[in-house]
Structure formats: C-alpha cells, structure tokens
Amino acid sequence: MGxxxxxxxxxxxxxxxxxxxxxxxxxxxxxxxxxxxKDIGYTEIQADTLEEVAAFGMREVAERLQGPVMLEDAGxxxxxxxxxxxxxxxxxxxxxxxxGILRSMEGVENRRAYFRSVVAYIEPGMELQxxxxxxxxxxxxxxxxxxxxxxDPIFYINEISLAEMDLSxxxxxSHRASSMKALKRWLDENRN
Ligand code: ITT
Numbered sequence: 001m002g003x004x005x006x007x008x009x010x011x012x013x014x015x016x017x018x019x020x021x022x023x024x025x026x027x028x029x030x031x032x033x034x035x036x037x038k039d040i041g042y043t044e045i046q047a048d049t050l051e052e053v054a055a056f057g058m059r060e061v062a063e064r065l066q067g068p069v070m071l072e073d074a075g076x077x078x079x080x081x082x083x084x085x086x087x088x089x090x091x092x093x094x095x096x097x098x099x100g101i102l103r104s105m106e107g108v109e110n111r112r113a114y115f116r117s118v119v120a121y122i123e124p125g126m127e128l129q130x131x132x133x134x135x136x137x138x139x140x141x142x143x144x145x146x147x148x149x150x151x152d153p154i155f156y157i158n159e160i161s162l163a164e165m166d167l168s169x170x171x172x173x174s175h176r177a178s179s180m181k182a183l184k185r186w187l188d189e190n191r192n
Contacts, residue, residue, distance in 0.1 A: 014035075014036055014068070015036070015067075015121075016037075016038045016065050016067065016068065016069045016070070017029075017035045017070050017072075018038045018061050018065070018070070018071040019037060019039065019072065020041065021149065022149075023148060023150070024072060027167060027171055027174070027176050027180075028072070028176065030167060030171055031171065031177065031181060031184060032180070032184060035070075038065065038069075040064065040065075042060045042071065043056065043057060044073070044090070045057075046087075048087065050073040050074065050087060050132075051118050051132075054071060054119070055120060055128060057071055057073070058128060067124065068121070068122070069121070069122055069123070070119055070121045070122075071119070071120055072120070072176065072179065073120075074089065074115060074117045074175065074176065075089040075115070076089050076113060076150075077113060077114050077115075077116060078101070078105070078113040079110055079112040079113060080112070081104065085101070089151070093150055098151060099143075101139065102139070102142070111138040111140070112136070112138060114134050114135060114175070115135050115137075115151075115155065115176075116132065116133070116134050116175055117132065117134075117175040117176045117178070118131070118132050119133075119176075119182075121187075123191075129186060131186065132178075132179055133177065133180070133182065134175050134178065135178070137155050137157040138155075138156045140155070140156040140161060142154075143163075145162070145163025145164035147166065147170075148165070148167075148170060
C-alpha cells in the first residue's frame, strides 16, 4: 500500500461519534481508540424505545456527514417507577436531576434499575446496524462519587456507585461498554 493510499484508508476508517456528551465520548473512545467526536446535534424524537430515537437520529446525521458514523442513545430505567425516566432520561436529568430521582424514590424498597445503551452505526453502502448493552444495579439513597456523569452518582452496583469508579472500571461493566464492544466486534468481522 502506497503512502497516499494508506493516508486515505486511515481517514476513511476513522469513525465519527455524534454526541454532545464528553463523558460518553471518553468511555467509547477508550474502547475504540480512534473516534472523532462530532457535537453537531440531531433531532431526538419522542418515542417508546431508544432504538427508535437512535434510528431516527441516524437518518438525519448520515445525510450530513460522509463516512462511518455512530451515535448512541442511553437511558436509566427504574423498576419501581415503571421504567421511568427511560427514553426521557436526558430531559429528567436536566430538570429534576439526581436529587429529583432520589426524592421520588424516598421510602421505596425496590431500588432495582438498569441502564440501557443503544449504539447505531452506518457507513456508506452498508445497512444501519444497532447494538444494545445493559447494566443492572440499584438506585442508592444518596449521591456518591465525583467521576463519570449524569446518573452515575445514584446508580450503585454492589454498594459502589458508578461515579466512584474509574473510567476503566466502569468500562468493564457498563451498558455503553457492552454496546460499544458489540459494535467493535461487528466492525472487526465485517470491515476490511
Ligand atoms: P447525546 O445525546 O448528545 O449523545 P446525552 O447526554 O443527551 O448526549 P443520552 O440522551 O443518551 O445522551 O442520555 C440520556 C441521559 O442519560 C443523559 O442525561 C445522560 O447524562 C444520562 N446517561 C447516559 N449514559 C449514562 C451513564 O453511563 N451514566 C450516567 N448517566 C448516563
């Protein structure tokens, strides 16, 4: 392969990760190593599932960016709140935040909850691919830790909150790590 061709290949294989969330980007990039963050925004429709939100967003984004593109929609699903905030997680985090979730869980015994991540990927000439990951845990009774982002301080696994874990520890177990690793496996098998 000549220098010119190898330079072209390198540019082509770099994947754009469309997200406004630096924390997400850092976690994903710790798995891929060569992602490019694109904070260009896209329409997040009101829908029943993360898959619908991701697929709709991807249609818009794929028209605006040439080359391999991924985006991810994630949510926190609390069992005692019938899956809330779920697809409304971004809005709820911005409005009532972690304190609001803790307040709505006061006196609630069933603290079970999970995070779900759906990553969508497309490249020219290929069909849309989606991969899902989940991590199950509990809503704590207080915010703990300063690492991570979003709901991490109130989401506990074995008495430790995600915000108390280093990025590498979170990436051993998280919803995002699972969906991203599934995408990475698919890319390793399906791209030259
Ligand atoms: P983009 O859509 O621009 O990627 P976002 O932060 O809006 O960024 P989501 O809609 O996927 O991302 O996330 C919904 C909410 O859930 C948002 O408030 C996040 O902070 C939060 N969230 C997502 N993943 C999380 C994680 O791993 N730990 C804690 N909170 C998370």
